[in-house]
Amino acid sequence: MTAPYLNQTPEQSATPAKVQTALSPTAVHLWWLPLPRSAPVEAVESLLSADERQQARRFRRPAAAQQFCLGRARLRTILGSYLGLPPQHLRFAYTPNGKPYLPETPHLTFSLTHTGDLGLLAVTCHRRVGVDVEAPHRRANWRGLARRCLSDAAYRTLGTLPDEEQRQAMTWYWVCHEAWLKARGEASLRRLLRIDLPWARACAGDASHITMQDVSGQTWLIRNVSRDGICAALVVECAPDASIEVVIFDWSLDWRWLPQT
Template sequence: MDTAHASASALAPARAPAHDLTPSRASRTPTRPAAGDVHVWFVRPPRSGSVPRSPGADAGTAADSGFTAPDSGLSVAELRRAASFARAGDGDVYATAHAALRRLLGGYLGRPPAGLTFVRKPCPGCSGPHGRPAVVQTDDAPTLHFSLAHSRGLIAVAVAPRVIGVDVERLPSTGTVEACARALHTRERAELAAVPPEERQAYFGRLWTRKEAYLKALGTGLSRHPRIDYLGADLRRRPARWAVLDLPAGPEHTAAVAVDGARPDRVTVRWLPAHRHGDGPAAPDAAYGSTTDRSPR
């Protein structure tokens, strides 16, 4: 079923493939996902102010971000971006997210994180250089696609051998739901209005993360108005040629992934701790030792 959203299960294709949504132990060297697989990694960012600042650094410099290139693999541009945030906590989250992305992609591609080069695909709307991000590959292996998202308290990285988008959002407030519901598709607004008041925050969160994951996979982001595409409970009305799935992201967040083509055979979710100065190789998050398998019916 669409994970975390049982009401959509009856609308799934009769022969929909099983999905392995077991929180798995993180290996030191990830293996590239197979043709029908999707890998999703969740990372908890450091608490605001918990990332050590470089002593003696001037505010607004790359060193003041609390990360250095040898430790994190971040580029000079990424370090400057992390240092540019008005709130230190926001810069820490940005740096942690991009360091995690580099660590993971470096592991998949067999390259050092600092040696990765990122580019932007052409925008499908205007052909400008601000479409989906991509990593430059130096081998003849199939293209490895990825997507990165972060919200308060959680970072998500999705990797697949086909175009992919991921989004994660902290559960919205009641006021946010009321203010943003007008941006939904007409049918989505009707579905949201039919949900009991106590369930609307979670329901809206699932709608919105599906929508953002899909728009990121398209390469348009929110430059394409959210109300154009339907990502509600009725799977038959969702965009053709795309599979959009909810992800288990804990009690405080909703998350979704969108992939180009048929529903994936397997979606594997792993939890990875943030990497900081002096850390060794990635280790699994002990808080997610239990397993849960969910499959469409």
Template sequence: MWANGQGDFTLSAEQIHVWSADLRATEAQVARLRQLLSADERARADRYRFPRHKRRYTVARGVLRQLLGQYLGVAPVDIVFHTTKYGKPYVKAQVSGQVLQFNVSHSYELALFALNLGRRIGIDVEHRRRVIDLESVANHFFSAAEIETLLAAPTHAKQQLFLNCWTRKEAYIKGLGEGLSHPLDTFEVSMKVGAPVCLLADYTDPTAPQRWQFYLLTPNMEYVAALAVEAKADERLQTVGAWQLSCWRWQ
């Protein structure tokens, strides 16, 4: 599923492209990517206390600029980012008359980049580290049904269920682009291993499950990831073969 190489920078409305990037980089590589960043981005990188966090941000942002530059046909350094009132970044440039939608997530040493034309999209990746007191975290952020599912699971299965739920919820709210104004406990996602990956309910928007599609992503065995993309009811990814998900590793 995850192919090495430069991939394809031609997008259609029926396609979703997902790229992964290893955030471990040499000092020379980080320096080259830093040159692509804006003054504001460099200032943000410099505010990180620990060098590894500065490196991860610089590499992720630099790779994002390189990817967007390929799709938009412009120099990475010339890309101008704007932000919504909720802080979600976007670009005004279009591809074939459609807005290039993108979303980014990174955890530890891996970043994922999702791109699509004209459809809201969200992605989240989490390292398979052990979550301390996951039941307490779930009680604060999960819906009642999700909490019930987690508590009913055997101890050895709870970590995976928690990460499944968390990544899918994060992908959805990132796709919506509304930040924490859309509380995590106001909607419910599937989380059981082997069950279809989907939005089960949004208590603030009953039609949302018919308008959003989800993917389970496995970039490697150390990470869990999820992708959410807005799609009409008659474009459900499970039944419409025209939809394509392509994944590559950025090198």
């Protein structure tokens, strides 16, 4: 079996300097964002709201606080580029489950995640969206996670694979599950929910994308957007016959692209 998170060729790719940030009705934009914990926070703090700066102070580890500030600053900068607004003018609100959104422009939807020093942001219009990333071998107790989350049938199927393929399959399956919960706004409930995704299709080595329906009849596209050994999944709400265009943006490792104020 081929590793489930081998790099896939994106439908389109671009660099931010060459592409105007405008979304078509059928597009999802994915932004790979370096989030180095060594980046100077002072350069971006002015872009954040007072509650974001207060939230950063709650982190026990300074590196985590720096990463949070940089991630929020880049999120604000990118969303502001779509809306034609300065980053610091954006106002976030939160659902009861903690999912951020823009109450003044609810048509623009997004999902931000990170692993280590690398972040991934999905942006689209008029549809729910979620992304998740996972570094290889990050979860030491992946067997325990599989036993707790998978159905008995799926767990038995997992056990038939060679050991390394079990880890790879569970990593891919987990990011699909996390991205789906984020798209549905249920990420804070993950401990209460069992994974209920098409196991056999999700773990197929050639499954660059999967379409599934949830219990309410809503159709979701699950797309493999992994790269450079990082396992990543995009989940987006769509019509049964919809064609979703995924455009990939790669930002320079230079953090200084953020606007200074």
